Amino acid sequence: MNRKTYYGNYGGQYVAESLMNVLGELDTAFEEAIRDPSFLREFHYYLEQYVGRETPLYYAARLSRAYGMKIYLKREDLNHTGAHKINNVIGQILLAKRMGKKKVIAETGAGQHGVATATGAALADMECTVYMGEEDMRRQELNVLRMRMLGARVVSVRSGSNTLKDATNEAIRSWSETAGDTFYVIGSAVGPYPYPKIVKEFQSVISREAKKQILAAEGRLPDVVAACVGGGSNSIGMFADFIGEAGVKLIGVEAAGRGIETGEHASAMAAGRPGVLHGMRSYLLQDEAGNIQLAHSISAGLDYPGVGPEHAFLKDTGRAEYTAVTDADAMEALSVLCRLEGIIPAIESAHAVAYARVYAKELAERIGPGKAAEQIMIICLSGRGDKDVAAIADYRDGKGYLN
Numbered sequence: 576m577n578r579k580t581y582y583g584n585y586g587g588q589y590v591a592e593s594l595m596n597v598l599g600e601l602d603t604a605f606e607e608a609i610r611d612p613s614f615l616r617e618f619h620y621y622l623e624q625y626v627g628r629e630t631p632l633y634y635a636a637r638l639s640r641a642y643g644m645k646i647y648l649k650r651e652d653l654n655h656t657g658a659h660k661i662n663n664v665i666g667q668i669l670l671a672k673r674m675g676k677k678k679v680i681a682e683t684g685a686g687q688h689g690v691a692t693a694t695g696a697a698l699a700d701m702e703c704t705v706y707m708g709e710e711d712m713r714r715q716e717l718n719v720l721r722m723r724m725l726g727a728r729v730v731s732v733r734s735g736s737n738t739l740k741d742a743t744n745e746a747i748r749s750w751s752e753t754a755g756d757t758f759y760v761i762g763s764a765v766g767p768y769p770y771p772k773i774v775k776e777f778q779s780v781i782s783r784e785a786k787k788q789i790l791a792a793e794g795r796l797p798d799v800v801a802a803c804v805g806g807g808s809n810s811i812g813m814f815a816d817f818i819g820e821a822g823v824k825l826i827g828v829e830a831a832g833r834g835i836e837t838g839e840h841a842s843a844m845a846a847g848r849p850g851v852l853h854g855m856r857s858y859l860l861q862d863e864a865g866n867i868q869l870a871h872s873i874s875a876g877l878d879y880p881g882v883g884p885e886h887a888f889l890k891d892t893g894r895a896e897y898t899a900v901t902d903a904d905a906m907e908a909l910s911v912l913c914r915l916e917g918i919i920p921a922i923e924s925a926h927a928v929a930y931a932r933v934y935a936k937e938l939a940e941r942i943g944p945g946k947a948a949e950q951i952m953i954i955c956l957s958g959r960g961d962k963d964v965a966a967i968a969d970y971r972d973g974k975g976y977l978n
């Protein structure tokens with residue numbers, strides 16, 4: 576095994592020996608691709624003409640008044656397929672094509688990354704297989720139907736808890752046998768190196784656009800940038816171009832589920848310990864014996880027991896801060912955004928919106944409401960809420976959770 580970690584104490588390549596060469600080839604191909612103007616031209620062509628970029632940086636005036644600071648929303652919800660995931664999928668699919676691969680595989684939990692990968696595979700005329708836990712297939716039937724409509728094969732995974740963690744293990748296992756002609760499209764800033772780097776690069780379009788847009792709108796950088804954190808892809812994309820700007824505070828918002836103290840949450844940063852999962856070393860939810868624990872969040876996309884290794888590094892170095900928001904507070908913020916701005920966000924994204932209220936309140940106490948109202952926050956609105964309508968209705972009816 577390669578002992579290099581790449582992100583301080585985190586990251587690495589904890590995979591079977593047979594995959595070490597494959598990861599090396601992937602890294603070389605990626606580094607060549609992102610220096611090749613023709614690759615970049617093609618990537619940006621699809622981002623513009625297919626995904627619909629650039630996405631607006633929308634000044635949410637009514638939300639700003641309600642919360643007491645200037646809030647801009649980076650509208651990733653307006654992308655084709657309804658979230659930020661497609662940015663990364665287009666990049667990885669083009670990389671797969673460039674490497675001469677004919678097939679792609681992917682893991683999926685709620686099905687959002689599966690749908691994005693099936694979309695990209697249809698576009699690029701590639702055979703697509705998506706691994707999904709049996710339990711998740713039952714809970715997310717609509718996304719299973721979408722993937723099949725798009726021509727993907729959905730493989731039901733029956734092991735462990737029959738959810739994302741198990742589907743990811745199965746995808747990695749299958750890849751170790753088929754890597755000759757198959758590309759593994761990873762859906763978040765997780766997995767063995769170089770995946771966290773690749774996903775960050777393809778998602779960093781979010782912050783590159785946002786920086787340009789905020790300078791045009793306000794003539795200065797934001798005071799704070801916030802994004803929800805599942806595996807960490809929309810957040811690392813939202814942070815990327817601001818990491819070098821010391822004056823910009825970076826905040827990642829995890830899911831506190833029913834409350835950190837209940838044990839039913841998905842906050843690897845707040846309650847996890849460093850360990851190894853899915854080819855990487857990072858903060859993970861685990862019991863005393865090191866067994867991975869089940870995560871809980873009302874939002875399926877934040878329901879992951881780990882977090883990407885660069886986030887673990889950013890936390891330890893203090894460059895970014897991580898906090899968590901409960902199901903209840905996220906659902907409250909979701910309603911507020913619906914009513915004040917006419918935007919139905921994904922429940923994942925509503926976690927970041929909920930944190931804006933907490934942050935603005937603290938700020939007003941610290942520097943006074945007048946000064947707080949001048950401070951600028953950008954929130955990554957990672958996705959739209961169409962997929963969550965049934966879960967939202969069930970929650971309001973007091974029927975509990977879909978997941």
Ligand SMILES: *Cc1c(COP(=O)(O)O)cnc(C)c1O
Nearest residue numbers: 763805806807808809876923958
């Ligand atoms: C998948 C998903 C997330 C969580 O994934 P990250 O990799 O942490 O970004 C957040 N929001 C939406 C809308 C998603 O679909």
